[in-house]
Structure formats: structure tokens, C-alpha cells
Amino acid sequence: MMSTPIQIAVQLQPQHSADYGNIRDAVRRSEDIGIDIAFNWDHFYPLYGDPDGAHFECWTMLAAWAEQTSRIQFGALVTCNSYRNPDLLADMARTVDHISGGRLIFGIGSGWFEKDYTEYGYEFGTAGKRLDALGEALPRIKSRFDALNPAPTREIPILIGGGGEKKTLKYVAEHAHIWHSFVDVETYRHKSQVLADHCATVGRDPGEIVRSSELSREGNIDDAVKLADALVAEGVTLFTVAVNGPDYDLDLARGLCEWRDRRNG
Template identity: 50%
Template sequence: MTLRVGIQLHPQATTVDEMRRAWRAADEMGADSIWTWDHFYPLYGDPDAAHFEGWTLLSAMAVDTSRARIGLLVTGNSYRNPELLADMARTVDHLSGGRAYLGVGAGWFERDYDEYGYEFGTAPDRLRQLGRDLPRMTSRIAKLNPPPMGDLPILIGGSGEKVTLRLVAEHAQAWNTFGPPEHFAQKSAVLDDWCARLGRDPSTIERTVGVGADDVHDVERYLDAGADHVIVMTGAPFDLAPLASLIEQRDRING
């Protein structure tokens, strides 16, 4: 197994210039992936701190970097028409030279919905919508002219065992959830079970895990749990030392 490592830069309590410096530095360091998120307000700390929109940032990241794959962990599916989202992802893929992921999830942060005028509904409602929208995204990607430059994998974020992980087995080329290793291993086993039920080769799904800056030591714990892509999550000021640790461990493990 080849280990990949990345970083998620939180677009809150920061500036665009600070984020650009951080993702350029991460790219130069050799990160395999760089991410941000798709929310409209801070998720922690000062609820009224500065905040920036994810897909617009991703467009800038695409042209500011040249090595790492890029994406959102993850897009709130309810916020955009699925055909439009597919077109946005294809366009960012071209801006990046074929390095984009289409990361998507059912959505969960109620303030985003309430203040931007989306219907929050219930978690089952949002999951049903995600299930309806994923085939529409795939269909639209196949129709776009020009097509994506890269493989534009669909990454689904979440760990719900009854619906979300089934959707991963049905539609995704990549999956993301969070640590610790025991949690990841449990959810990865459920995904394997869904793959067996649906006739999907589980090795065709890239398994990514988001970890805190205090959990980057001994990354082989996550490899043993079934992950092949470890992403450290960090807010401003952007300390890249945990990413440097992941890169050092990656290079040693991969030889």
C-alpha cells in the first residue's frame, strides 16, 4: 500500500492571503493533497469570525499549486444543483491541470442552511437527496465538453453505516471519515461489507481519514486500520509542522 498525506486548511478566522501562503507552502513541501471545507460560518471558536466560501477558494488553490491534488472535505450537497456542481468541479479540474476531487456529503451544519435560505429538513431527507443527486453528477460529468482533464474522483464524506457507506460503495471512488484508528477501522469494515453486498471491489475506493494535529504521530496506526490517505486538519495560524511529520513518515514508509 502506498501512503498519501495531505492537509485541510480551515477558511475561518483567517485571510485569503494567509490561506494562499499556506497552500503554496504545503504544495512546495510535497503534500499529496490540499483541502478546505464547504461551510459559510466558522465551525468552532468565534462564531462571527471571518470566513470564506470553499469553491471560490478552491479555484484559487487550483492555479496557485502545481503538485498536490485538491478538493473540499466536503461539499454540502444541498447547497448547489448537482449538474452545476459537476460543472464547477470539472472547471476547477481544468484550472488545476487534472488534480481535482469532487468531494461531497449530505450536509449537517444547520446555521449554513438557516442563514442562507436552504431547507435543513432531517438527516434522512438530506441523505435521500444525496442518493438522488449522485447519479445526476456522474451523468453530467460524462456529458460535459470538454470532459475533465483528470479522473475527477467522487469522494463521499461521512460514516453512517446504513446509508452513507452504501452510497460510497455504489457511487464513489474515494471516501473520507475521521479518526481515531479504531473508529476508522470499524467504518472501513462496514464499507467492505457494503462492497461485498453490491459486488464492488473494495480496493477501488480510496480511503482517506481526517486527523487532528495532535494525532499525526505513528501514522502506521491508520494504515493498519485500512486508510491509505491521511489528512491533517488545521486552522489559522496555519502550522505546517504536522504536515511535515506526515510527509517524513510517508517517505520513510513508501521507501
């Protein structure tokens, strides 16, 4: 894991900007300052601030990013398994991957935001049932990738977000190229061991899985670097900073890109 270069990502949350031009500009600036990955998220309403504020849809936006950009990788952090048939979702991802020339990261999770479900007519159910559905969908998605004509441009990297020890980390061991977490250093260390145990069960080297963590948007660059250094020591190499509309302030991400360049040498 320690030989994996450090990467910096930004999550451009598609909320609170009624002018899509602000998001388009943020993507351009992200690529210009050397950010490695631009994420959005897969929700239909803002997660904080005005609950009925401006918001845009995930996958149509990713298709636009595929055409707009030339270097940066991109994807959803994360797409919700509940909102689309898994085979359709695989086809959408394959298409966006082709549009971009092979730069899509396929982030996926089980879903949790109840308002999305109730307002758009999806069954919310229980967390356990949503996780079970994710476990059933992942093999279908991979199988559909293999069946599509034309095939994806590459083996599309699958990112799974979350830290549930019985199901989510099992799915990471079975299917993911990237594991994304939201935890402090001590909790991360414990979750990482649980993941290693699942990998042993399925006969996989846990070092094959890139470790990803979100850094708080609060605080200054020194605080972010201190936490990032501590997580690098635990094997984390991908760091994401979330930014909100309408301004999409990238100053912290820019500072982390400078730190990345120093660490990578």
C-alpha cells in the same frame, strides 16, 4: 490496499483569517513542503472559535488554488450537496478540474451545519432527508460529468466523507473512489467491514476504494505517527491534518510528510 502509496493532506480551514493572503501563503507552503493534497471545506461561517469570525467561500477559493498551484491535488473536505444544484456542481467541478490540469478531488457530503442553512435560506430538514438527497444527487453528478463538453480531463475522483452504515457507506460502495472517516482504529475496523458488505452487494472490490482518515491537530508528531501506523495496518493510506487561520501552522503536516517518505521508501 497496502500497495497504495501513503499520502498526506492538509485541510486549510478558511476561517479566522480576514486576509486571504494568509490562505494563499498556506497553499504555497503546502506545495513547497511536499504535501500531496490541500483541502478546504464548504461552510459559510466558522465551525469553532468566534461563530461570526472571518470566513471565505469554498468553490471560488478552489478555482484560485487551481491557478496558483502546479503539483498538489486539492478539493473540498467536503462540499455540501444541499447548497448547489447537482448538475451545476458537476459543471463547477469540471471547470476547476480543467483550470488545474486534472488535479481536483471531488469531496462531497450530505451537509450538517444548521447555521449555514438558516442564514443562507436553505431548507435544513432532517439528516435522513439530506442523505437521501445526496443519494439522488450522486448519479446526476456522474451523468453530468459524462455529458459536459469538454469532458473532465480524467475520471474525477469522488471522495465521500462519513460513516453512516445504512446510507453513507452504501453510497461509498456505489460511487466513491475515496472514503474519508473520522474514527478510532476499532470503530474504523467495524465500519470497513460494513463497507465491504455493501461492496459485495453491488459487486465491487472494496480494495478499489482509497481509505482516508483525519488525524487530530492536537498532540505531537509521535502521537500522530503512532495512530497513523495503526491505521495503515487497517488499510488507510491517506491522512489529513486540519489547520486553522490565521497562522496555518504546518509543522505537524511537515513531520507526517517525513514519515510518509520513510514508509513509502
